[in-house]
Amino acid sequence: MKTFLDPRTKAVAGLCTNAVRDLFGKGVREVRAHRTVSSVTSVACAAIIGASIMGAAPVVKPAVNETLAAAPAGVENEQVLLRGSTSGSYFWDDGSGRLGDTGQPAIGKPMQQGLFASPSWPLGTEGYVFYNGRRAKFFIGDRGPGTPSNDGVMLDIDGKTFADLVGASWNSDTLTVGSSQGHIPVEYVVTKWGDGPGKRGTPVPFSSGAWSSS
Structure with missing residues (x-):
């Protein structure tokens, strides 16, 4: 029996076909990053086309993970709780x-x-920070920056990690990085919230007093 689809359903079917073709045209790393998106797309397409064939109005509920930020390369197997960018000092x-x-x-x-x-x-x-193609894992163990956080410097990176990120040496005698860079723009990903004092979510300046929240 031949099934006839109305024009709107044909258009949706065409978009679904293109989405699948686009997905399989990507590399393995991109496919992993788009795993949640592809699952949502497949379910949505099946629901819309199926509902149209049966003559019912299509109803598609968003998947639970649809609103979560996609994990960057190297963090695919961990849950991303927060993702953003800031300036980092050391x-x-x-x-x-x-x-x-x-x-x-x-x-x-x-x-x-x-x-x-x-x-x-x-x-x-x-979580993790990313800079210039390099990645480093971190845990929050101290408070700071102080005044610089009022100007958007929301992470103080340990000197050794900072040196690795910028490709410079670390001087353990002077506690300085062998580079003229004192601040760098980094992307951060939080994969686990600590149970110590502080405030979850987008970082706010030290002067806000959020660091003492329980």
Whole structure:
């Protein structure tokens, strides 16, 4: 039996066909990144065409994960809770009092590579930063930047990680990075919120006092 589709359904079917062709024309990495989108597209197309054939008005409910930010390359297997961009500075507070050192990190762990400071995120929050094709994992273990956060510098990156991101050396004697770059634009992804004091969501300046929220 031949099935006849109305013009609107034919148009939708054409869009669905193009979407599938476009998906399979992408590389493996892109397919993974579009996995949620392709699933939603397939379900939506089947629902719309099926409803039209049966003579009913198409009703498509959005998938649960449809509103979640897509994970960037290298984070596909982890849940993305927040994604954005900001400026990042660097620090190294080991309690030695050198170069503006303000003491041991607030989280109670020794200063180490991967320990970042945030003016507002809960202590223990985890995620990744990306810069110039490089990626680094972090956890929030201290507070800062202070005043610079009023100007949009919302992450203080440990000096060793900062040096790796910009492709420079780290001087453990002077606690400085062998580069003229003191701030860099980074993309961040939060994959786990910490249970320490602080505020979830888009970072806000230190002066807001959000860092002390419980």
